[in-house]
Amino acid sequence: MIMEPAEPRKRGRPTGAERERRRDELLDAAVRLFVERGFQGVSLDDIAAAARVTKRTIYAYFGDRSEIFVAAVERLRLRTIDLAGGPDDSLEQLAVRIVEALHSDQGIGLHRLMITEAHAFDGLAARFYSDGPAAYIAALRVRLPEPDLTLARSLFTLLLGERHRQRLLGLSPAPTPRQSREQARSALRVLGLADSR
Incomplete structure (x- = not known):
């Protein structure tokens, strides 16, 4: 290189x-x-x-290395949620950004690392979940018409979806911006949230 x-x-x-x-x-x-x-x-x-x-x-x-890893997860979250528009963004805008970030090469790389290394580093998986998925779910929750935690978790799960599993396995490339938008809108439609602002 x-x-x-x-x-x-x-x-x-x-x-x-x-x-x-x-x-x-x-x-x-x-x-x-x-x-x-x-x-x-x-x-x-x-x-x-x-x-x-x-x-x-x-x-x-x-x-140490584990602190670097957690900082990388936190940076991805900050760029996705906090620094890319703030709490005034619509639910759809946030959903699209989550798909783009977590299906990106960096997002997939960090997720694979966590799966591989969680057993070797005490507490790292809990910190990954807290700074990653739990933070995304919380951001979705506050943008829902009713701040329902179960609904926010369901939306997050749909935003990852089968495509995320394929990405983790190396079976598909990162989605294009258009594909990310389509996946986000599809998840919102399934949950009856397509018109939420």
Whole structure:
């Protein structure tokens, strides 16, 4: 794999924007390595080399590998729910974003890693569920006409659907934006929520 030459880092204390960019670069490098090699096959030294930082930088941002993994799951959720429009979005807009995020290569990669590694890391599965599926369900719930937890769980399940299982097994590619919209709308129709705003 050919690595792009890194931009030279400025000396001195980084700005807030530089720290966020560096954090994203670290997460991108870690997720890419985790997906390629598996969680056990990646060391902090590997991540540091891929992100062109020191291990000390990784410890300053995250700590260990499990904290990096949870941060990647949280970042995907934040980009899907919190940073992509906020609570004023319609139920349909959120449903489409959830399909796009959780069926994406990164979403599928993180899900596969969790299935593979849950037994080896105490508490990691619970944190994955809390920062991932449970947070998506909660976001759907507050946008329902009546904040019904069972209905929100059912909607989340339909947003994943059979296509998600096929993605996990490597049998289908990530959906196009149009396919994501169609899947979200279909799930909303099945539950009688197609006109919910």
